[in-house]
Amino acid sequence: MCRENFLKKLGCLNLAALLLLSANQPLHATPTDREHTIKAGLIIKFIDFIEWPAEKTNRKTNLQYKLCILGENRFGNLFSHEKNKFILRVNVDNQEIKSCNIVFITDKNLFLLKKTIKKFENQPVLIISETKGYGKLGADINLIKKQNKIKFEINRDTLKKKGLKISSYLLNLAILVEGKSQ
Numbered sequence: 001m002c003r004e005n006f007l008k009k010l011g012c013l014n015l016a017a018l019l020l021l022s023a024n025q026p027l028h029a030t031p032t033d034r035e036h037t038i039k040a041g042l043i044i045k046f047i048d049f050i051e052w053p054a055e056k057t058n059r060k061t062n063l064q065y066k067l068c069i070l071g072e073n074r075f076g077n078l079f080s081h082e083k084n085k086f087i088l089r090v091n092v093d094n095q096e097i098k099s100c101n102i103v104f105i106t107d108k109n110l111f112l113l114k115k116t117i118k119k120f121e122n123q124p125v126l127i128i129s130e131t132k133g134y135g136k137l138g139a140d141i142n143l144i145k146k147q148n149k150i151k152f153e154i155n156r157d158t159l160k161k162k163g164l165k166i167s168s169y170l171l172n173l174a175i176l177v178e179g180k181s182q
Contacts, residue, residue, distance in 0.1 A: 038150045039143050040078035043067070043104070043128065046141065047085065049167035052101070053124050066099055068092045070116065071106030102126045105139070113137060117158075124162050136179035140164065144175075153177045 047065060066087045067079065073090045089096065097103065103120070105113050108131045116127055117138040128141045135142035135153035140162070142153040154174040159166055 035145070035150065036074045036076075037078060039130065040075050042143065042150070042152060043102070044079070044082055044085070046126075046128075046170065047102075049170040050126065051165040051167075053163040065101040067102045067104060068097055068100035069104045069106065070097075070112055071109055074106065100125060102128065105129045105131075105134075107131060110137075113139060120162070122162065124164055126164060127158075135175075135177040138179055141174075142177070151175055155179055 064085060064087050066089065068089045069075070070091065075088075079086045079088045089100070092100065097116075097119070101124075103116055103125060105116060105127065113127075113129060113131075113134055114137075120127065126141065127139050128143065129135070129139035130143045132142075132144055135144075135155050138155065138158055139153075140155055140158050142155075144151055144153060152174055153176070154166065154171060155177050156166070156171070157178055
């Protein structure tokens, strides 16, 4: 029990350090590369603070999360050093998307967001987007640029409906939004 608390605190400190580094450094030099490096780091850390229902995952095993990117993959090989944690798929078909734990929707694609939300409305699939306003439209986590820094919104309504539990540590760092839980 003490070890678990220590590991949670250590993970929280790592997340806080990542967020502080990303939040305090403007996105100048190569904005797209830098921006997506920060976003990849956040996605990798988010997983440590989200609990999936038992029927979807067993946290005691070395689970690999299937991260499916819908749209252009600007992450390149940023998830390659996390091979034990993630299986990355890009522009999956209608059949393969059913096996995803996490769906990342790139850019402004409202049609794709609505379609994905409808497909997974009662399923424990984490939907992450990167467009202003998509958190309120039903994305579970929305990565946004605010004052030239990467921030994230969390929609607790959608997460609760899906049975995904999110750590209070992460909630304290997020911009909380309310929106469609359909």
